[in-house]
Amino acid sequence: MLSLLPHAADLPPGIAPLAAAAMIATVSLTSTAGEVLTAAAMKSIGDLDEIRAHSGLKGAIRAVLTCPLFFAGVSFLALAFFALLFALNHLNLSLAAPASASLTLVTNAIAGKIFLKENVDRRRWAAAVLVCFGVYLLAH
Amino acid sequence: MAHARLSLQQYLILAMVAICAPLGDSCLSRGMSHLPPISLAHPLTLIASVFTPWIAAGIALLIGFFACYLTALSWADLTYVLPTTAFGYVVIALLSHFWLHEYISPYRWAGILLITLGVGFVAHGPSLTEKPNESLPPQDAPAEPVVQMGDRP
Numbered sequence: 001m002l003s004l005l006p007h008a009a010d011l012p013p014g015i016a017p018l019a020a021a022a023m024i025a026t027v028s029l030t031s032t033a034g035e036v037l038t039a040a041a042m043k044s045i046g047d048l049d050e051i052r053a054h055s056g057l058k059g060a061i062r063a064v065l066t067c068p069l070f071f072a073g074v075s076f077l078a079l080a081f082f083a084l085l086f087a088l089n090h091l092n093l094s095l096a097a098p099a100s101a102s103l104t105l106v107t108n109a110i111a112g113k114i115f116l117k118e119n120v121d122r123r124r125w126a127a128a129v130l131v132c133f134g135v136y137l138l139a140h
Numbered sequence: 141m142a143h144a145r146l147s148l149q150q151y152l153i154l155a156m157v158a159i160c161a162p163l164g165d166s167c168l169s170r171g172m173s174h175l176p177p178i179s180l181a182h183p184l185t186l187i188a189s190v191f192t193p194w195i196a197a198g199i200a201l202l203i204g205f206f207a208c209y210l211t212a213l214s215w216a217d218l219t220y221v222l223p224t225t226a227f228g229y230v231v232i233a234l235l236s237h238f239w240l241h242e243y244i245s246p247y248r249w250a251g252i253l254l255i256t257l258g259v260g261f262v263a264h265g266p267s268l269t270e271k272p273n274e275s276l277p278p279q280d281a282p283a284e285p286v287v288q289m290g291d292r293p
Binding site: 035036038039042043045046047048049064082084085086088089090093097098101104105108109112113116117118119120121123124126127128129130131133134135136137138 | 149150165168169172173175177178180186189210211213214215217218219220222223225226229230233247248250251252253254255256257258259261262264265266269
């Protein structure tokens with residue numbers, strides 16, 4: 001039967017498959033929340049290249065740093081970062097990095113469509129799935 | 141203004157996104173693998189690890205990645221920018237094969253092919269979802285008064 005849990009053979013001794021799956025899921029979910037909030041913040045700010053052309057680099061930095069949504073996104077990305085450090089400390093890189101990256105691609109496509117109202121057409125769904133499988137194959 | 145098609149400078153920013161992220165992750169991995177196991181009972185140990193050289197180098201690269209990533213998100217969709225970050229794995233794998241002469245298994249070549257196909261799919265589409273109220277006047281607030289059927293002479 002196809003299981004969503006990592007195989008015990010892929011895990012370091014003493015790590016249960018459920019614990020490994022929980023670590024990977026935590027990285028993916030916090031990362032998705034952070035990326036969606038950050039993307040929403042950047043869309044609300046506008047084109048940074050144009051802001052930099054009009055107001056300089058300081059103006060662009062000020063525009064980003066005065067957006068509350070950006071800090072909400074960065075907080076979740078920081079959580080995801082420490083969750084990844086924790087996972088890397090307990091799991092092999094060849095499992096933790098591609099598994100969380102693959103899962104994050106799919107959860108971001110879903111979140112982008114629901115929360116950001118992005119046009120996730122067949123082309124983008126296909127890309128998300130292809131890249132997801134590709135990242136996983138690359139690590140094996 | 142947002143652009144559905146990207147300029148050369150914007151493609152360069154996406155290339156930086158693709159390269160800085162995997163290099164930063166590799167530095168973090170190397171740094172963390174040289175530390176003793178960290179438990180949740182001592183979370184401050186995790187904070188202290190940030191100041192070790194490999195972790196610090198990884199963080200510096202990830203800051204560069206984040207600056208480019210934020211810039212990209214300001215003119216492109218999240219679902220357009222994200223596959224680019226995965227393309228970094230391909231860059232690293234190809235560098236390790238042609239530069240370091242490391243062996244790449246058929247599974248890895250298949251992975252490289254799938255990621256390249258996926259990124260190619262997205263790159264050929266529009267980079268930004270056009271919202272109706274960004275380019276067109278609002279549909280529910282017409283400039284001219286609406287003529288009802290019963291108003292006609």
